[in-house]
Amino acid sequence: MLDSLVWDAELIRRHDQPGPRYTSYPTAVQFDNQVSAFDLLHALRDSRKALRPLSLYVHLPFCAHICYYCACNKVITKDRGRAQAYLQRLEQEIQLIACHLDPRQSVQQLHLGGGTPTFLNHDELRQLMASLRSHFNLRLDDGGDYGIEIDPREADWSTMGLLRELGFNRVSIGVQDFDPLVQRAVNRLQTLDETRAIIEAARTLQFRSVNLDLIYGLPRQTVDSFARTVDEVIQLQPDRLSVFNYAHLPERFPPQRRIDHVELPPPGVKLQMLKGTIEQLTAAGYRYIGMDHFALPDDDLAIAQEEGQLQRNFQGYTTHGHCDLIGLGVSAISQVGDLYSQNSSDVNEYQNTLAGAQLATARGLNCDADDRLRRAVIQQLICHFELDFAAFEQRFGIEFRGYFAAIWAQLQQMQGDGLIELDAVGIRVKPVGRLLVRSVCMLFDAHLAPQDQQRFSRVI
Numbered sequence: 001m002l003d004s005l006v007w008d009a010e011l012i013r014r015h016d017q018p019g020p021r022y023t024s025y026p027t028a029v030q031f032d033n034q035v036s037a038f039d040l041l042h043a044l045r046d047s048r049k050a051l052r053p054l055s056l057y058v059h060l061p062f063c064a065h066i067c068y069y070c071a072c073n074k075v076i077t078k079d080r081g082r083a084q085a086y087l088q089r090l091e092q093e094i095q096l097i098a099c100h101l102d103p104r105q106s107v108q109q110l111h112l113g114g115g116t117p118t119f120l121n122h123d124e125l126r127q128l129m130a131s132l133r134s135h136f137n138l139r140l141d142d143g144g145d146y147g148i149e150i151d152p153r154e155a156d157w158s159t160m161g162l163l164r165e166l167g168f169n170r171v172s173i174g175v176q177d178f179d180p181l182v183q184r185a186v187n188r189l190q191t192l193d194e195t196r197a198i199i200e201a202a203r204t205l206q207f208r209s210v211n212l213d214l215i216y217g218l219p220r221q222t223v224d225s226f227a228r229t230v231d232e233v234i235q236l237q238p239d240r241l242s243v244f245n246y247a248h249l250p251e252r253f254p255p256q257r258r259i260d261h262v263e264l265p266p267p268g269v270k271l272q273m274l275k276g277t278i279e280q281l282t283a284a285g286y287r288y289i290g291m292d293h294f295a296l297p298d299d300d301l302a303i304a305q306e307e308g309q310l311q312r313n314f315q316g317y318t319t320h321g322h323c324d325l326i327g328l329g330v331s332a333i334s335q336v337g338d339l340y341s342q343n344s345s346d347v348n349e350y351q352n353t354l355a356g357a358q359l360a361t362a363r364g365l366n367c368d369a370d371d372r373l374r375r376a377v378i379q380q381l382i383c384h385f386e387l388d389f390a391a392f393e394q395r396f397g398i399e400f401r402g403y404f405a406a407i408w409a410q411l412q413q414m415q416g417d418g419l420i421e422l423d424a425v426g427i428r429v430k431p432v433g434r435l436l437v438r439s440v441c442m443l444f445d446a447h448l449a450p451q452d453q454q455r456f457s458r459v460i
């Protein structure tokens with residue numbers, strides 16, 4: 001069974017450390033400014049020749065209010081007029097990218113993230129989708145996975161109706177915590193009724209999937225208060241749940257300086273919250289997919305994992321890892337073939353560059369053969385918790401143990417600790433090691449430097 005997890009506090013204490021979430025390998029920390037728009041155009045040409053299917057990500061950075069825990073790339077403004085200037089540049093980017101692709105390349109996945117995508121008014125949402133549809137081959141049959149992030153404070157039934165009409169069939173709803181004390185401490189006041197109304201709208205309008213986001217480790221949370229939030233969430237029956245560990249890094253994310261660190265739950269309490277959450281969700285029938293993610297057994301992610309098809313990319317766990325990912329908007333990341341490229345993270349720079357009819361590529365990385373191998377190893381472990389040496393030897397023309405000789409002693413140590421099983425056939429992450437799969441993956445990360453590690457949240 002893929003959904004079995006076993007809790008071992010001592011093992012967690014020993015192996016919990018800061019580490020990447022591996023939505024890519026190498027991670028974005030390794031990107032540098034040697035990659036330019038020229039590299040992206042080159043990669044798009046290869047994508048076009050191979051007629052690879054596409055996954056589009058569109059970043060809409062505006063938010064009307066600041067959440068103090070936020071680590072996203074966003075622009076806080078009450079000026080709704082700012083969206084229009086941004087949309088104009090986004091449309092230019094859409095044109096500049098799409099003209100290098102083939103109209104036969106079907107868009108199998110679309111995701112609007114932010115920021116708050118519904119900061120855009122209805123006309124602007126229509127305008128954006130019309131632009132995407134006129135330049136890319138978006139599906140008309142509702143068969144793609146077309147999702148959008150929803151802040152229930154910035155959406156209502158009519159918004160949901162519009163989104164469904166525009167072709168969206170998945171929603172991801174930010175909740176974090178329902179406790180009013182916690183909500184006040186993070187400046188995100190959002191009632192259970194507001195959230196329930198959006199979920200009811202999604203169900204009535206036949207959105208295929210509803211995802212909710214929670215965060216544990218926020219100020220003023222207690223084990224009991226978070227358990228109440230999880231209970232309320234279970235009543236709402238989302239298809240998927242993301243339960244993130246709050247990483248307090250105020251020197252990197254200025255909004256977090258508004259959080260009083262003495263109100264943060266200590267690490268031992270956070271561990272109890274996570275343990276309680278896993279017990280509650282498992283008892284309610286949810287499966288642990290992997291890092292931070294749970295899903296009902298009939299959800300696509302759970303089915304893909306069962307069938308060995310699950311993958312991971314910048315959008316998290318996905319069934320569309322075979323697509324080239326095109327990131328549009330400020331700070332958006334593309335993954336086209338072996339190239340990662342990221343747009344400027346500064347909204348003015350992004351807009352000014354596009355105003356000059358140039359793509360806003362600022363940094364990136366071209367994977368070499370070693371990166372491709374390690375990426376596949378990490379993907380395999382993080383999505384399926386087991387790895388067959390023979391399959392990798394055949395696919396990459398290596399002798400697995402010889403290639404990774406430098407880390408074999410550490411793998412054996414993890415076996416001795418009971419985290420993994422290691423034999424002549426392969427590696428299997430044991431149920432007790434699944435929460436720590438990031439630590440196993442980190443052994444295969446050739447780029448990870450101790451100073452970089454502090455930029456990541458802890459494994460748990």
Ligand code: SF4
Nearest residue numbers: 063066067070072115
């Ligand atoms: S958490 Fe989301 S809604 Fe809140 S400020 Fe950040 S991007 Fe905006």
